[in-house]
Amino acid sequence: MSGHSKFANIKHKKEKNDAAKGKIFTKIGKELAVAVKEGGSSDPANNSRLRDVIAKAKANNMPNDTIDRNIKKASGDANAANYEHITYEGYGPNGTAIIVETLTDNRNRTATNVKNAFTKGNGNVGTPGCVSFMFDRKGQIIIDKEEYEGDADELMMQALDAGADDFIEEEDSYEVVTDPDTFSEVRQSLEDAGIAMASAEVTMIPQTYVELTDAKDIASIQKTLDMLDDDDDVQDVYHNWDE
Template sequence: MSGHSKFANIKHKKERNDAAKGKIFTILGREIAVAVKEGGPDPSNNFKLAQVIAKAKANNMPNDTIDRGIKKAAGDMGNVNYEYVTYEGYGPNGIAIIVDALTDNKNRTAANVRSAFTKGNGSIGTPGCVSFMFDKRGQIIIDKEECDMEADDLMMTALDAGAEDFSEEEDSFEILTAPDDLETVQKALEEAGIVMASAEVTMIPQNYVELTDETAIKNLNRTLDLLDAEDDVQAVYHNWDE
């Protein structure tokens, strides 16, 4: 989930993923299949696949499982029928929510996503109803404990590679790029020996909304939990200031 404390959210997601590895491995397997279909099985020539592999390793997916997924997708490319679909809607008190899914059955996914919104007292909207409240950006998060480089040197390395913004939080650094520049900046940091907690294209809220009503918070958490549990859902973005 997207929120103010980016690194805290990454750790939170990882803890949830550790508790539900079957679900995250299913998601990653689908992403591997689509990446191979779109760009081939060689990660050195397929940046999207390289990113998925990095994400899979960060979530403790075994190397042999990753390799089997790539080989299976390479030998079965004509039968990979997953497609990306995005849903937009509102949670309690008008919280904006964007849901990215990867599915082989859009009717099933749409029904499940709609149900998650409804059970949390929210509603699905039309395409574009909330996405204008978000900026699409490449986002790199670096754990301070894993980074030996001084903040100023890290900032200059990122900016020289084409990053748009650099910020420092209590426990992490955040680097923002244009979506098309993420690969270039990520490679520059890798060459500089920088370990990244995450590197992905994401949707960042322009403004965050606080919730104080306990019922609204409970309902929103219900929607987010139901979406997290849905195998077809790849990512959820919202503007709730957690």
């Protein structure tokens, strides 16, 4: 996995999101609402899913009052979280694999938009399971080296002792990988220790990566990813393009 740290992508996304914070905050607001509904509690102490989404919100620089407002809105409105989880899988140029996770209140609209994004990028939506076997679902925590002044070995031992599966040191970051079931516990342990996290979420990590060398292929997959990123129904996009 070394050499494929997502820290550069995270920084790039944050720079993009600074110009459009409203969009990313809207998406996280949806996740907060769903977490309150599915977790059965608006108290993060009693709702691990909500704790994890709050951590994601903070990693994306969402203000605390905005987080609290979204939670209160979801708690007081029974219809606030009537969203459906739908996952789409498909192919981009040169067999690149793409997974799209959505939260929607209109599956027809979402299906049309996702299909359009693949088509415009010279790809196609496949059947469920067609590419997900190429990914491993893992908890992933990224720590910026500039934000962590401690010893790397101490951080590694702390993460492993908390239940992490792996610890990877990259040039500019540390990556902590966990089983999805232990992610919340490991993340909470690092948060309690005052360790700042650039990213903390359960994600899909490619087993192998596809390199694109043709300029048209690169432009095509970027078109698909940009269209998906702009879609309010799309929460997360995973791919195995080696950017």
